[in-house]
Amino acid sequence: MPTPDYRDLNLPVEERVEDLLARMTLAEKAGQLFHTPLTMNEDGTPTEGGGSLPYGTAELVTDSHVTHVHLVGRYGVRETAEWVNRLQALAADTRLGIPVTLSTDPRHSYTDQRGTSFATDPFSAWPALPGLAAIGDAELVERFGDTVRREYLAVGFRVAVHPAVRAGHDPATAYGGADLPDTFGSSGDLTGDLVQAYVRGLQGPRLGPRSVAAMFTHVPGGDRSLAPIEAAIEAGCSRLMPHPARPTGTRTGAGYGEPAGVGFGVAPFDRDALTGPLPERLGFDGIVCAAPGLLTGPAIPGEPHGERGAEHLSLAERVARALDAGADQFGGEGCPEVVVELVRSGRISEERVDASVRRLLREKFRLGLFERRYVDPDRAEETVGAAEFTALGATAQRRSLTILTNHSLLPLTDRPNLYVDGVGAQTASLYGNVVADPAHADVAVLRLRTPQGERPDHTEPSLRPGFPAPPASGEERLREVLALLDAVPTLVCVTLEQPAVLPEIAARAAALVVDYGASDTALLDVAFGRARAEGRLPFELRCLTATMEKTGPGVPHATGTPLFPYGHGLEI
Numbered sequence: 063m064p065t066p067d068y069r070d071l072n073l074p075v076e077e078r079v080e081d082l083l084a085r086m087t088l089a090e091k092a093g094q095l096f097h098t099p100l101t102m103n104e105d106g107t108p109t110e111g112g113g114s115l116p117y118g119t120a121e122l123v124t125d126s127h128v129t130h131v132h133l134v135g136r137y138g139v140r141e142t143a144e145w146v147n148r149l150q151a152l153a154a155d156t157r158l159g160i161p162v163t164l165s166t167d168p169r170h171s172y173t174d175q176r177g178t179s180f181a182t183d184p185f186s187a188w189p190a191l192p193g194l195a196a197i198g199d200a201e202l203v204e205r206f207g208d209t210v211r212r213e214y215l216a217v218g219f220r221v222a223v224h225p226a227v228r229a230g231h232d233p234a235t236a237y238g239g240a241d242l243p244d245t246f247g248s249s250g251d252l253t254g255d256l257v258q259a260y261v262r263g264l265q266g267p268r269l270g271p272r273s274v275a276a277m278f279t280h281v282p283g284g285d286r287s288l289a290p291i292e293a294a295i296e297a298g299c300s301r302l303m304p305h306p307a308r309p310t311g312t313r314t315g316a317g318y319g320e321p322a323g324v325g326f327g328v329a330p331f332d333r334d335a336l337t338g339p340l341p342e343r344l345g346f347d348g349i350v351c352a353a354p355g356l357l358t359g360p361a362i363p364g365e366p367h368g369e370r371g372a373e374h375l376s377l378a379e380r381v382a383r384a385l386d387a388g389a390d391q392f393g394g395e396g397c398p399e400v401v402v403e404l405v406r407s408g409r410i411s412e413e414r415v416d417a418s419v420r421r422l423l424r425e426k427f428r429l430g431l432f433e434r435r436y437v438d439p440d441r442a443e444e445t446v447g448a449a450e451f452t453a454l455g456a457t458a459q460r461r462s463l464t465i466l467t468n469h470s471l472l473p474l475t476d477r478p479n480l481y482v483d484g485v486g487a488q489t490a491s492l493y494g495n496v497v498a499d500p501a502h503a504d505v506a507v508l509r510l511r512t513p514q515g516e517r518p519d520h521t522e523p524s525l526r527p528g529f530p531a532p533p534a535s536g537e538e539r540l541r542e543v544l545a546l547l548d549a550v551p552t553l554v555c556v557t558l559e560q561p562a563v564l565p566e567i568a569a570r571a572a573a574l575v576v577d578y579g580a581s582d583t584a585l586l587d588v589a590f591g592r593a594r595a596e597g598r599l600p601f602e603l604r605c606l607t608a609t610m611e612k613t614g615p616g617v618p619h620a621t622g623t624p625l626f627p628y629g630h631g632l633e634i
Contacts, residue, residue, distance in 0.1 A: 086158065161435040172187040195245075198256075200258075351390065463575055485507050
């Protein structure tokens with residue numbers, strides 16, 4: 063039997079795409095439109111139901127024809143590589159043998175924040191994206207993207223569902239500087255430069271067999287803050303995931319006869335918000351992937367996405383309207399049978415489905431997945447967390463630290479008596495004499511983290527304890543912290559998982575530092591003058607009484623008089 067044209071490496075990609083598309087059944091085409099979460103067993107074997115997801119691996123790949131999978135969870139390197147090979151072998155045995163495109167959320171940020179960034183081990187540990195923005199070095203960001211690419215390729219990840227791209231205050235959602243975790247901060251200009259560097263690092267000059275496709279998430283729709291998206295598209299970004307809220311100035315329910323004020327609240331349901339800006343104005347011809355949970359609610363516990371105002375619509379109608387709006391794929395979903403029924407009923411044409419499948423197959427061919435779907439577990443273990451990558455990440459952690467105040471405390475000298483809270487005592491003992499009672503300390507070092515909740519007064523999140531301090535309410539913990547600051551000169555380091563309100567601590571700490579994901583060693587190296595902190599705030603930090611100003615689209619700093627302005631940072 064002759065080799066089908068789509069398997070011929072020597073043919074142009076477009077010819078291969080058309081040959082494969084012509085061979086596909088409607089069900090096989092529908093399966094391509096879903097980017098479905100999947101877990102694996104700890105030993106590297108596929109899950110087959112009975113776990114956190116209501117379907118098994120074989121059912122997903124062979125019965126539902128899904129070939130875009132998002133791995134959820136954290137596993138060993140060898141086990142992940144072996145699982146990838148088993149998954150690809152399962153796909154290879156299907157009728158057409160279409161390889162799986164495997165994606166992941168960020169895995170390189172030095173944080174244990176749940177739901178967005180996985181704990182880094184065994185991948186190299188870097189500051190989160192706001193930390194890279196605090197450094198502001200595009201060359202470093204490109205090198206970071208290249209590191210991510212090399213480590214991801216080793217285990218079989220071919221799509222990076224990151225970073226988030228949003229710049230400035232968002233009046234449509236009432237979000238401002240506080241809505242910036244896992245982004246490059248609040249400056250549109252800087253974000254554009256770093257986005258381009260990141261895409262170059264992940265994808266190279268063009269998408270190819272040694273690339274990881276970038277999916278930039280939470281894209282501003284409509285006319286708001288398009289500069290970073292233009293930068294991503296100019297750099298060749300393969301995928302975009304629209305912002306899950308309606309942009310300002312866009313029509314509500316346009317084209318569907320909805321009354322004013324009634325709408326879907328999500329760009330993927332709105333042609334004016336989605337299809338207009340991306341293809342027509344920005345020249346984007348890549349893949350548009352709807353945010354997880356758009357159709358059926360949150361796909362992963364804790365995810366904020368959901369039906370967003372479309373609860374009155376049937377599942378089939380939500381799928382149809384999203385396709386009408388220009389979505390190519392549904393993240394976090396797995397209901398291809400709905401697409402099949404929409405085509406059979408005449409609500410959606412098969413030609414419309416083909417348009418999206420072409421884009422999705424084109425990416426697979428450009429990534430070289432038909433020729434190189436398997437990975438080498440030995441090579442994966444050598445590559446992930448390699449000394450070269452680990453050293454680069456450790457240096458970036460130190461550079462990203464941002465010194466907000468210093469009342470003649472830093473740099474620390476000699477071997478002082480140290481009281482530590484939220485800092486590993488064993489690590490601290492390398493720098494000073496660790497004492498159990500603040501009364502016996504020359505200096506205290508305290509680490510705190512911003513929470514994922516909001517204050518009862520709806521201003522800004524208060525601080526919660528940094529591990530390993532015992533649980534305490536926000537106000538109780540704040541009293542404990544302030545008592546310590548009054549008792550002994552204290553270096554306070556706050557991990558900014560989101561912008562925080564710090565006026566009381568800033569006023570009473572002997573020195574205040576913020577980090578965006580950094581080890582205790584990185585902090586203490588800076589505190590003792592062994593490394594240089596170069597960070598500048600990538601977003602402003604508010605006062606408690608700051609109120610949101612009425613501002614125009616894309617304004618990066620919109621919270622009244624800040625406690626610490628954008629770009630603030632001291633040198634020691």
